[in-house]
């Protein structure tokens with residue numbers, strides 16, 4: 001039997017909630033926030049009750065308590081935002097990369113040295129000029145000073161992994177070496193496949209979910225660094241308007257993707273060219289160097305007793321965390337100069353949707369506008385002024401924030417999108433100061449030169465490729481749930497069975513349908529960028545949320561039908577389409593489609 | 606010795622033998638010994654409730670069915686008109702595809718959602734009707750124990766209305782390797798070949814998970 005402070009009998013579940021609330025109160029007191037701050041942040045009601053925060057999942061309402069723990073308290077904003085190191089190349093690889101897989105047997109394992117099973121299709125045409133070796137391996141990290149050291153699985157043993165920089169026109173090869181242990185510490189599997197989301201990558205290097213390789217094998221991935229259209233409508237260099245910028249790479253092991261990414265296997269991959277140069281004195285003059293910061297958002301839960309990272313392996317709907325991490329730290333801080341910065345925001349999941357605002361806790365009614373310059377990996381034709389951006393799992397936005405007006409102040413990145421379980425957000429926007437504070441930004445560094453372009457001058461970036469050509473076929477895809485399995489057109493994932501074949505160098509329309517009001521799906525299609533033609537019959541909006549531009553993930557919200565425009569070009573092979581709520585993905589909401597010289601016209605594949 | 610310790614004692618030997626067998630078959634590393642993670646996983650997800658098999662044997666869920674094994678778990682009930690017979694038929698194909706591994710290292714379990722009606726005899730008849738081979742157990746038990754299992758194993762909908770609708774019960778097949786804490790799931794109506802292949806990927810070290 002359990003009692004509250006008033007001596008009243010309460011259920012065990014309620015009692016646990018009270019304990020959690022008390023812990024959170026201690027955590028907030030430790031953060032030295034005043035009572036007024038707490039009220040402003042929506043963590044304390046004016047009557048003095050602490051609003052409980054807890055680890056959330058679709059299963060939290062279960063009558064069985066402790067299905068999903070509430071994380072131990074952590075003090076926010078005590079550690080600096082980590083910046084991932086830039087991945088360094090190597091002079092050579094041993095054994096040297098080969099066009100076809102290295103099938104020689106490794107005497108130490110009895111298996112081939114390389115896990116790849118198909119030859120590179122563009123290796124001879126685009127011989128790699130830069131070589132990398134990355135190792136999937138465990139690493140020890142701290143996510144908060146109040147939590148114990150965590151064993152993560154990371155690329156080069158860090159999470160997020162190192163940031164790659166590739167320049168268009170410079171083909172690269174990345175050798176992935178799997179050094180993961182058999183012992184997973186609770187979740188994760190030590191066979192992996194790395195997807196570079198959403199590069200224009202030949203199939204055998206794309207990180208297809210079943211192209212996974214075992215521990216102590218390697219897998220060479222060839223990224224030609226070439227623009228879409230090079231072998232079809234824009235020879236020989238491709239269409240400049242298909243340029244990509246902010247990509248990320250992550251594990252894609254079929255059925256285990258949510259576990260392996262949650263464990264740390266994700267990082268940024270940035271592409272540059274003569275316009276998006278990485279130097280703000282040239283090209284499009286985008287903020288560069290230390291003023292160009294990738295930020296990987298993740299929400300996680302920690303075991304209340306051990307403080308170790310917890311993953312709800314048996315969840316089907318999606319997993320929400322009660323701790324918000326940026327670049328691997330819980331609620332870090334960042335000091336900035338009063339000038340323009342480019343932030344590259346990524347929702348790394350597993351299931352949460354974010355709507356990110358700039359919040360000044362001392363002036364909650366202020367709408368702090370900023371500039372969105374890209375949707376997913378694609379620069380918009382021109383910057384769009386926004387008050388917030390919404391991203392589902394795997395979506396990215398690049399923004400430019402001018403911190404001059406905030407000189408001497410502190411502002412927060414705040415997620416104000418309400419979400420109570422893994423199925424999707426409620427679509428309720430919480431009041432300023434009542435959401436999840438992700439990052440504290442202190443504008444106290446000295447004034448410095450700013451050679452970057454002022455987005456208010458409406459600089460022109462790339463144009464949108466035309467989306468008017470007639471499609472060869474229009475295909476329909478219904479995203480639903482059948483007896484707990486997530487379905488596409490009433491069918492489930494099977495790596496062995498391509499559901500349809502796209503004809504190389506043709507145009508298609510795909511219609512994605514979610515007729516449910518219970519769940520949302522961020523749908524990702526590998527390989528080619530699309531443009532949204534319509535959402536529920538209406539053209540995509542240019543504001544307040546930017547639906548225009550080229551994208552590779554689309555949020556299929558409640559009761560929504562979306563029509564997409566695609567050109568499929570250049571390479572052949574197998575690719576997936578899937579929900580990027582990685583828990584849905586791991587529960588069969590994925591299909592394989594192929595590109596071949598001759599395609600089919602299956603309209604309901 | 607009470608029944609619980611007796612059962613616990615009985616399971617120690619088979620588990621040790623199995624670990625030994627794995628190494629003998631060429632496993633390059635030992636099966637992970639009992640660890641805090643494994644213990645936490647057991648405590649969170651595998652209540653050790655007593656169930657009865659369709660052969661009439663009393664078993665403890667964790668000690669006798671899960672511990673040290675590669676398993677598949679799904680929920681069904683014999684009076685289920687549409688989806689359960691289809692899933693069971695599909696899993697019979699899966700059992701055939703896994704061949705002699707089932708009953709030796711891989712164990713299949715189907716737990717009834719209708720324990721009041723699905724007595725061991727009813728389940729035995731159901732198994733016979735579907736030509737189920739040895740190595741696959743149909744399980745019944747106290748309704749409250751079954752409900753605890755269903756929730757702990759994540760065979761629930763977040764929406765309480767949907768969760769009450771037995772016809773739409775979660776038809777997934779959870780598959781896993783208990784000592785390694787490798788767990789995932791396939792829909793029971795996915796292609797049988799695909800389900801069998803997925804299970805084979807946690808059949809360590811017999812099969813090392815590599816792609817194709």
Ligand SMILES: [Cu+2]
Pocket residue numbers: 486520521522579580581584585589
């Ligand atoms: Cu989904």
